[in-house]
Amino acid sequence: MLALLIAPLQALLHSFGTGVMPVGGPSTQLRQASEVMEGVRKQSATATLELDHQWQSAAASQAVESMEALHVDSDRVSDRGVDIAAVTDTASEIVNGGYTDLAAILDSFVETTTAAGPVLLSPVGWPALTQLAEQHLERAVQVIDRVRHDLGGETRKLQKLAELQLSDQQKFSDRDKQLAKMQQSMATASAGSGSAEDAAAKGITSENLPGGGVRLTLPNGKVVTAPNEKAANAVRAALTQQGVPYVWGGTSPGKGLDCSGLTQYSYRQAGVELPRTADQQAIGQRVPEGQAMAGDLVVWDGHVAMALGDGTLIEAGDPVGISPMRTDNIGMGYMGIYRPTAGGSAAAA
Secondary structure, X not given: OXXXXXXXXXXXHHHHOOOOOOOOOHHHHHHHHHHHHHHHHHHHXXXXXXXXXXXXXHHHHHHHHHHHHHHHHHHHHHHXXXXXXXXXXXXXXXXXHHHHHHHHHHHHHHHHHHHHOHHHHOOOOHHXXXXXXXXXXXXXXXXXXXHHHHHHHHHHHXXXXXXXXXXXXXXXXXXXXXXXXXXXXXXXXXXXOOOHHHHXXXXXXXXXXXXXXXEEEOOOOOEEEEOOHHHHHHHHHHHOOOOOOEOOXXXXXXXXXXXXXXXXXXXXXXXXXXXXXXXXXXXXXXXXXXXXXXXXXXXXXXXXXEEOOOOEEEEEOOOEEEEEOOOOOOOOOEEEEEEOOOOOOOOOO
């Protein structure tokens, strides 16, 4: 008789499960995966920052924006993994709490019947024994209802996380397409030999000349001469910025430049550091009128441009573009043509 009454409680306990997660179980694996993802995101963010510093063009800006958006998405996925792990742990605690309570109910029933002695097992005591069993079984059912209710809350959390993940799938798909374009742009930018500016200013070829000069073939097919490799590299860098918007005080290649920001950036890429403002960039050798070479700077007291050596110059208008060579600039004082890569000075013609 007692065994029959104990059996339902034992069956509930054995079928319920302890809820104890194994070492290295799902929640641990989710957290580890999230940690790895976060580490990858940080490395990618560092690489993107370096890319933003070294590769400057409209394509680079788009690539950096795509990467930064990817980092936000990675953060969200990483956090979602941690959230799922937290739900799993909470669910495990709920089940384990239920298991502990069921075990206590079973122990209580056994202890009560044992303490009552043989009288409880006699025909006279059977009604009391049956009532005692019903009470303990009712308590067990209450535990199960509580666990079901609490697990329902965790289940709803998982459903919400699943809905968020589903809503992100299209975004991730679009991001993959953007990253594919970025990789293609990066492959184009790194193709061939020479500096990053050589690759970005596709179509420029060069030939070193006796005495240190460099003959450049510009994208328009014109052949010009730069006084040295540094000036040639500055020209290459400047041409990569065509189309970049004019921004007052701008020093962000690929995003926004003013006149001296363009020339400072271009010569910085060539390993030559220029002062920040236009009039301060009248440094190096003064070049006679009519003898400007590619890379020389045409300086006014409020503007600066770079000669391309073919009767044109590149300057930060709105946007950066190529203009005819000139010595006037909306009433500004003309200071002359200067070659930053050469020391000394020469009288202007």
